[in-house]
Amino acid sequence: MIALIDYGISNLRSVQKAFEHLDTEVTLVDTPDRLAQADRLILPGVGAFPAGMRGLQERGLIEPIKQAVREGKPLIGICLGMQLLFESSDEMGETQGLGLLPGQVTRIQDARSKRQEAGSSPQPVLKIPHMGWNQLDVVRDHSLVRDLASGSYAYFVHSYAVYPEQHDIVLATTEYGGPFASIVGRDKVCGLQFHPEKSQAVGLKLLRNFLEM
Numbered sequence: 001m002i003a004l005i006d007y008g009i010s011n012l013r014s015v016q017k018a019f020e021h022l023d024t025e026v027t028l029v030d031t032p033d034r035l036a037q038a039d040r041l042i043l044p045g046v047g048a049f050p051a052g053m054r055g056l057q058e059r060g061l062i063e064p065i066k067q068a069v070r071e072g073k074p075l076i077g078i079c080l081g082m083q084l085l086f087e088s089s090d091e092m093g094e095t096q097g098l099g100l101l102p103g104q105v106t107r108i109q110d111a112r113s114k115r116q117e118a119g120s121s122p123q124p125v126l127k128i129p130h131m132g133w134n135q136l137d138v139v140r141d142h143s144l145v146r147d148l149a150s151g152s153y154a155y156f157v158h159s160y161a162v163y164p165e166q167h168d169i170v171l172a173t174t175e176y177g178g179p180f181a182s183i184v185g186r187d188k189v190c191g192l193q194f195h196p197e198k199s200q201a202v203g204l205k206l207l208r209n210f211l212e213m
Contacts, residue, residue, distance in 0.1 A: 001037055005043050089160065130176045
């Protein structure tokens with residue numbers, strides 16, 4: 001069973017339809033028992049990081065997700081779901097994440113300000129959220145990005161981004177006021193900052209690669 005995790009704030013139907021295009025059935029799961037039966041896990045998400053973690057906690061899904069990863073089951077996070085894989089976010093105050101990957105989530109504009117303080121030249125104010133089509137620069141081999149060409153376009157809608165502590169988990173970056181991690185992966189835990197279900201052939205390719213991991 002492929003579990004599409006329902007924790008109360010996700011764009012579930014659009015993700016379901018993307019997998020339908022791949023002739024793959026996914027099952028909505030919102031309880032620990034059902035999640036434990038899954039062979040693969042999809043953690044979608046839209047909205048704020050604190051609300052996402054609260055939704056997982058209220059349904060008792062945090063430890064079952066971690067257990068699934070310990071058992072070697074593939075897991076992909078999409079948009080907010082990717083951010084939740086990391087250690088913490090400063091959105092609306094400091095909130096602890098799942099801690100499956102090392103790194104923090106911070107507002108895109110704030111991350112650029114820190115780079116400017118470090119000595120880079122001033123740049124125009126960014127429009128936040130980062131919304132629309134942007135390019136993926138593939139920087140590392142992984143089964144998730146197999147046959148994905150650098151320069152491919154994906155569709156983004158987000159105000160916060162992940163800045164990993166370990167660069168070896170970054171599979172692709174995207175430029176918006178500086179580079180941020182747009183695809184991440186370590187072993188069978190991976191994430192997409194953009195919406196593959198809105199990214200046409202590129203998004204479907206990545207979801208197919210996840211199914212074949």
